[in-house]
Amino acid sequence: MVPNTLGGMATRVGIVGASGFTGAELLRLIAGHPDLEVVVATGDSQAGTAVADLYPSLASAYGHLTFTPYVEGVADDHGLDLVFCGLPHGASQEIVPGLLDGNRVVVDLGADFRLKDAGLYPTWYGHEHTVPHLLAESVYGLPELFRAELAEAKLVATPGCYVTTATLALAPLLAAGLVAPTGIVVDAASGVSGAGRPPKPTNAFNTVDENFVAYGMLDHRHTPEIEQNLAGVAGADVQVLFTPHLAPMNRGILATCYARPTAATSTDELRQVLHAAYDAEPFVEVRHEPPSTKATLGSNAVHVTAYADDRTGWVVALAALDNLTKGASGGALQSANVALGLPEAAGLPVAGLYP
Amino acid sequence: MVPNTLGGMATRVGIVGASGFTGAELLRLIAGHPDLEVVVATGDSQAGTAVADLYPSLASAYGHLTFTPYVEGVADDHGLDLVFCGLPHGASQEIVPGLLDGNRVVVDLGADFRLKDAGLYPTWYGHEHTVPHLLAESVYGLPELFRAELAEAKLVATPGCYVTTATLALAPLLAAGLVAPTGIVVDAASGVSGAGRPPKPTNAFNTVDENFVAYGMLDHRHTPEIEQNLAGVAGADVQVLFTPHLAPMNRGILATCYARPTAATSTDELRQVLHAAYDAEPFVEVRHEPPSTKATLGSNAVHVTAYADDRTGWVVALAALDNLTKGASGGALQSANVALGLPEAAGLPVAGLYP
Amino acid sequence: MVPNTLGGMATRVGIVGASGFTGAELLRLIAGHPDLEVVVATGDSQAGTAVADLYPSLASAYGHLTFTPYVEGVADDHGLDLVFCGLPHGASQEIVPGLLDGNRVVVDLGADFRLKDAGLYPTWYGHEHTVPHLLAESVYGLPELFRAELAEAKLVATPGCYVTTATLALAPLLAAGLVAPTGIVVDAASGVSGAGRPPKPTNAFNTVDENFVAYGMLDHRHTPEIEQNLAGVAGADVQVLFTPHLAPMNRGILATCYARPTAATSTDELRQVLHAAYDAEPFVEVRHEPPSTKATLGSNAVHVTAYADDRTGWVVALAALDNLTKGASGGALQSANVALGLPEAAGLPVAGLYP
């Protein structure tokens, strides 16, 4: 172990599957974290490549680091205190059991430990879950809902990016019984980084630039996860139609959510409920204007608000965040901080990049 | 009159309020129209400026043309057969009565002649209508719904850009009684050109680039116009909650519309209804994939489709178009062609700019 | 043959290698051409795919057309009058000899017939030319320099996109002896479509968006072609250092060219020379402001200007165009029009898409 900059001992961090965008974002954030040190970054497809060559943005911070192939025992070999897994869905459940250890925290960024009902995996992900007993053990990495549980967690399941957005917009309203649990529409738009690093026709510049399009009609995999979270706070089954869109920008998610009020309500009442839920949160801002994705760029912030429409009888709740920061790697780091007993906001930018 | 390129006589065209984006788009389209010739383009704020200096994109086509101040009698002075008005809302009703003449067609691109119920103007536009009798006379410039009426029209009210999009997505489904007329949500995103040419904080590059944001929450002015159109085809009052968003792109609108089916339906049934409505239309394509704004860039095309979701009981109808072409100037020119007895597609690009 | 819309017989067109961006742009332009009809579009990698599925922007114009595999004899089988080849460099020279026929015009969009000196191919393209005798026969597809030769051409070599830009900026100045033929710097930036359709890391949205970067340092293949053109007008060897850059936009090239004056000169003198060269050209505009790529978007226009700097003794010449239109498919169509005796501007938009 090397001493950290505060004179104590740095927490030794490994990132498995570090060559994707969530890996790069973890590396960016950890470069500014006073207590963490990345000692190994695996990436099978990029093994042997210098981090600085794949991501020149990290050249000054990680000039020494090279992606290595994943090998069993990597966590023990390197004495890791904390492991982030940024593997494709389905791959994490193969290796996480081997990484878990009494003195180590594992934070998964994939979907493998998010759904509590193992029976949902065949339906939404096309495969049986191979270690269903870990679904009960894993803690869902949304500190706004599960802070106490995270403090004891050894395995953290980081939420999907759209899921964090929609959940934080709607959860307080459902928890307070202000909106009905069915008939909910979540209409959201994301920047292109949500599609990952490997080039494909759908993330080619000329496909995406100057384009706005819906995708994943009716069956996007984040649907059951949104429903699971909202059912948890509502104490009732929740049904959501989720329509994601792709917007021509690097980062950012905005969710515009439509729900039916259970009784006459008002914009003021909705916002009071949001304020009560979030005013003590380090990263959630209740706004009086429609939130914009750009206001959260590069920071761990989430901006939320809500409106009640008397004329048509709809409640509209909105939330915006950076899909790679709060929506993925920032959220993962926030949960890791809680699980490790570090200051929750350590290494997490509170101010966004603007303009 | 000067002879046109086909050896006949060109239709003499004037554009009042030509210096805005809809004016520039009209000039672009008319440059490719075999029968029309622009003989005057007014623009008070740009009077004296060469068209080629404000819009270098038009330099080769209109090297000779200069914006002039609007003067009363401009239509008679120039012997205009066709006048497009691209003035701000409220300004058209001041001058249109003076432009109307038995042998002339006036196509307004603003909101002043769109709503049939004069009582809606104070509510949504903040002023009384000064010539309400013309609301009955004007024909709504959506050939897909009002082709026959347009053939006789002297005054055409070009629909709002969002309105064309939402109307073409939903109208056949409401006309067929497949979806309920209330509880409809129209969630749409537009490129920035919809905000017009004058610089303001909300259309500055650094505000908009890499940003996605909702605006006009609950009270956007296109709401009553969507409701009017859909009520017309549904034969019943229609209630719509409309949420526009701003996407970081120059052009394009996508409307994602949510409605409740009146009875069990299917994606197949919805699309058959769309095909029946649109297969003979020159500019509406029924797609089997979610439509993308980019597929319509610079053309007069509209792409539509629909889905039925068994799980949540929602119908989702989507439409995409170029807000300046089919959503404004192209739609206006299409209506003008119909009103003048010219080929409906003359001067209107059928293929979009891609990539 | 089918009759065209003017009552005559349409020219039968085939596009070999039609599934790339230059193929799509040809299809877009020909959709608006009164005399041409595309009867076959080959694309081996997309064989069997409907044009409308790969390019929904072409759905209304080419709903019936499907990409077919290339087969020998395609031109004879379909009775083609005109063939465009949009194949990768090196592939055209394999098939063009078989396509040539006394009554047919072949317009190649690749590099295989651009360089007159066969000895340059091994150096710049890495392979010997297999049909060097055709290099003398082919006519370079830049009507501004070779209009008379194009009128007799059976084989046309469409210039590279950067080459058209730099050539049109500098040629009149070199022809007039105003600038020296060596020490020239061409610093240019292009939109991403120049990299073609296949997805790769360098044209992925997240790589390119919000990025500006140089590439092809010192050895870009358009260098010898620029030098060939300028040497032709200068009557002397020309040496150019060419540095291309990638800008985060779909289309457009701006070339900023630096040269040394041969004697004291002035901005006025430079522009007079440009005006003399271009005022009769249908697509070249001499501007008094720095040209912008956006002013040429989607049109066949080229905007040029020049400045003389007394203080440092540099001449700066600039040109802007749309790399897919005038820089590729539009330039190719313009040459085809000349070669076929059609109106030179037929099917070529003179007004750009703005905003």
Added chain:
Amino acid sequence: MVPNTLGGMATRVGIVGASGFTGAELLRLIAGHPDLEVVVATGDSQAGTAVADLYPSLASAYGHLTFTPYVEGVADDHGLDLVFCGLPHGASQEIVPGLLDGNRVVVDLGADFRLKDAGLYPTWYGHEHTVPHLLAESVYGLPELFRAELAEAKLVATPGCYVTTATLALAPLLAAGLVAPTGIVVDAASGVSGAGRPPKPTNAFNTVDENFVAYGMLDHRHTPEIEQNLAGVAGADVQVLFTPHLAPMNRGILATCYARPTAATSTDELRQVLHAAYDAEPFVEVRHEPPSTKATLGSNAVHVTAYADDRTGWVVALAALDNLTKGASGGALQSANVALGLPEAAGLPVAGLYP
């Protein structure tokens, strides 16, 4: 004074002219600085506006802060240790003399104290300098060239954004005598934030998006500043032709610089000189690939490289940075850290935002 988070006393910071983009960037960076606390932010045009309303990206970090009007004595009234001035050119020289005080550091971000020769101001800025004696006293805020002087500085003149870029690309090569001091061309492109916050036609989204254009032909004000810096290291007069371009992106500058070698040189030799100059620098990376602006987004990094072209006899040196970070507010903060004896990299992100 309030204690800072490390238990010591925070340095009290004021920002004069804080409502512009450089002010917002200072606020972003200082939010992550362990030793600085912003106690006052003036902005006459935004006086009374909450920082969080003008810049929602700063809501979580500065929820309490409101822009105030500038008043004389502000630095004394608030006990400021450090003042940043983000005023328009010409305005700083009016107030800086009053801000200077034995125990305070003033860091100006405008041009008023950059040029050592007061006689250059009338030529390039159109006005006489009113406090020319301060030009000798001010230290140019480029730690890579003036670190020792900055350690003693009371008044720091932050370089222009293009100037930092071009200077860091060329200075080591001129200092080593590898390239000639005249005939230099600096061809550069910037993101739009360089144009500042107030909306104007030239920074409107629809003007800039999908556009690339040169501006400031021959006479951009950063020219004499580049020449001053390079003359300082070359020990000879330097002459530069500088051509800025506007690229459709928020942030980033790339300078591509052309110079003539004084003797035969090589890419290897050039890079060795760059490595010798920069390997000990905290924020300058010598790259083996062309630097990209995006690799520096949001960080204080500068990426440089150089090439020698045997064929044409040119040296090409390139540098990239974020114009608002290292090119303005980050550079200013780096200089302030040096002047205050704080760790030079405090508060300055070393890793960029990617993708």
